[in-house]
Amino acid sequence: MQKENVKNFIELRNVCFAYPNASFSLENIDLNIKARGITLLCGPNGSGKSTICKLITGILQPTSGTLRIDGENALQMTLAQRGRKIGFLFQNPAQQIFAPEVSEELAFIPRLLGMPENEIEARSNELLQFFGLQKHKNSPTFFLSRGEKQRLAMAGILFMRPPFLILDEPTTGLDEENRQKLADLLHKLLEQGTGILLISHDEPFAAQFPDAEIITIKDGRIAN
Amino acid sequence: MAQAVLAKTEYAYDPRTRLTIVLCLSSLSVFISDVRWLLGIFAAAFLLTLLFKGKILFAVKQFKWLLPMFVMLCFAQSLFGAAEGVLLQLGSLKLLSIYGIRQAALFSLRIVIVVLSATILLPESSRRMIQALSQMHCPYELAFMVTTAVRFMSVIREEFSNSLHAVQMRGADLKHIPMDKRMKVYTYILLPVMSSTLFRARQLSISLDLRGFRRSKERSSYFRLKMSAKDWMIIILALAITVACLLIYFL
Ligand SMILES: Nc1ncnc2c1ncn2[C@@H]1O[C@H](COP(=O)(O)OP(=O)(O)OP(=O)(O)O)[C@@H](O)[C@H]1O
Ligand SMILES: [Mg+2]
Numbered sequence: 001m002q003k004e005n006v007k008n009f010i011e012l013r014n015v016c017f018a019y020p021n022a023s024f025s026l027e028n029i030d031l032n033i034k035a036r037g038i039t040l041l042c043g044p045n046g047s048g049k050s051t052i053c054k055l056i057t058g059i060l061q062p063t064s065g066t067l068r069i070d071g072e073n074a075l076q077m078t079l080a081q082r083g084r085k086i087g088f089l090f091q092n093p094a095q096q097i098f099a100p101e102v103s104e105e106l107a108f109i110p111r112l113l114g115m116p117e118n119e120i121e122a123r124s125n126e127l128l129q130f131f132g133l134q135k136h137k138n139s140p141t142f143f144l145s146r147g148e149k150q151r152l153a154m155a156g157i158l159f160m161r162p163p164f165l166i167l168d169e170p171t172t173g174l175d176e177e178n179r180q181k182l183a184d185l186l187h188k189l190l191e192q193g194t195g196i197l198l199i200s201h202d203e204p205f206a207a208q209f210p211d212a213e214i215i216t217i218k219d220g221r222i223a224n
Numbered sequence: 225m226a227q228a229v230l231a232k233t234e235y236a237y238d239p240r241t242r243l244t245i246v247l248c249l250s251s252l253s254v255f256i257s258d259v260r261w262l263l264g265i266f267a268a269a270f271l272l273t274l275l276f277k278g279k280i281l282f283a284v285k286q287f288k289w290l291l292p293m294f295v296m297l298c299f300a301q302s303l304f305g306a307a308e309g310v311l312l313q314l315g316s317l318k319l320l321s322i323y324g325i326r327q328a329a330l331f332s333l334r335i336v337i338v339v340l341s342a343t344i345l346l347p348e349s350s351r352r353m354i355q356a357l358s359q360m361h362c363p364y365e366l367a368f369m370v371t372t373a374v375r376f377m378s379v380i381r382e383e384f385s386n387s388l389h390a391v392q393m394r395g396a397d398l399k400h401i402p403m404d405k406r407m408k409v410y411t412y413i414l415l416p417v418m419s420s421t422l423f424r425a426r427q428l429s430i431s432l433d434l435r436g437f438r439r440s441k442e443r444s445s446y447f448r449l450k451m452s453a454k455d456w457m458i459i460i461l462a463l464a465i466t467v468a469c470l471l472i473y474f475l
Contacts (some may be wrong), residue, residue, distance in 0.1 A: 027333050059389045079392035080401055088393050090386075094420075098413045099386035108412070109394045112405065142420055 007162055009035035009195050010056055015053045015065030017055055026051060026220045029065070035164070038186070038196040038209050043217035050091050052217070053166050056197075057088045087157035091168040093149040096156070097141045100157040102133060105141055105152055106159055125152075130185070132178070146173035154182070164195040171202045176224075183208045237276065238455040239348045239356035245272055245458070248340040248466040253334045256473055259326060263334040269341045290332055296403050297328035321424035351419055355449055380421050387413040 010033040018053035026048050033039050041049050054060040056067065058079045067074040070085055090096040099105040106124045111117075129132045131151040136144065144152060150173050157165070171179050183205060186196060200206045216223040249269050256262060302310075302324025309322030318324075345353070347413055350371040357367035391409060392398055398406055451459075 014302075016400055078397055079389060080397035080399075082396050083393035084395045086393075090390070095383070095386040096390035096393075098416065100389050100416045109391065112396050112409070129343070142416065142423070156394065164288050 006034045007034045008032045011039035011068040013066045015062045017062045035195045038212040040212040040214045041199045047217045048220045058082045087162035087165045089167045091114050096153050102139050131155050166197045168199045171205050238451045239352050241455045241458050242344050246341045248462045250338045253337040269337045276344045277347050280344045283340045283343050294328050294332045298324050301327040383417045
């Protein structure tokens, strides 16, 4: 289609990274990820997919190389500045749910940022409704099931409507109905112009995005 | 493996001796609120940590956030505390006062003493700690949870930083928001992190039970800790000094 005209949203050049006291390393990673449409990041367990996501979002710092997000030098952006451009779903949602209560998980940040209370209420209700979490509104987040945590984390990152999403295994723990709902939601977001970087070992799910651009990584190196 | 754990030479003191010292130091630091006394207790804690091969470096690493906290406490206590020795005033607001500085110093010193002395427990293996606690008739489950929680310190730190990353990724710029809001975020996420860690420790204990690691009724261990004369002397001395200090301070 008109893929060629879409500008790059995320650009990695010669990015290297190594965990301290560990053998794994990423070497000379070059990546271009489009601002629109969906990109699929594939690779076996332990190949470095999640590590790349953490480098892009600023949770980890590369040892060398350059990283640009939306045309800007991302290495000089704070986590929050990157977070406003990219919604990041962690591979393990329990690591990203920080509030004691479901409604608070959604409302805490916008309240901190000064969003009007009625707006917060409206967006919260819409998201809780969509993700089927309405009845858990006042439940402690800690006891949510795996799939419920996954959906709550997803609701959390969609709250501020970021223009780009990085989803690390978004279907883990979801039942068939919720997987389909998620796929439909992603299709809708793609139509609205959101860009997506998807990591998924769930082949039937990934197959629902046939025009995805595919990047394969193996042992810390880009393989295609 | 078990034999290695039991090797005598590695452990110069009984875990109960270490526990007593930590309890003495932390209760002194909690009950006494005089900066000069606390400085003395701090010096004692430092010496004892050296003597018992506690992890001073480990403690120092935990203190990165101490200075910002001290500064914040100074202002908070000055603003809302007694109007004693006001140093800096803006209209009717007491920005900085002797009282505020003293309160902040007290609080910070207490934390330093408690964390520093707690590292005295670190050279012990969790196996020996659990055994010591259960020989003191502490229920096994509780003993397991407490020692696991201590081992889980690094897990807590990890989870805490995960939460901080998550909060920032959602667009809250912790570096550029006022100190009070930042503090609010920290305290807000700390509680769930602690409780989830304790819960995980408990689950771990249950999963060990499921794998047949469970005591029948009284957990019979072929290995029992014995206190040496040296241990008894240290314990009695520590308790005596603590009681004496408290008596002198309060009378
Ligand atoms: N904090 C860490 N310290 C040391 N090594 C780490 C750390 N995190 C990950 N690793 C190692 O880095 C390698 C890549 O991990 P990463 O999580 O990026 O893999 P992945 O491609 O996302 O795998 P999966 O498909 O299982 O999610 C692994 O070998 C892992 O053991
Ligand atoms: Mg991964």
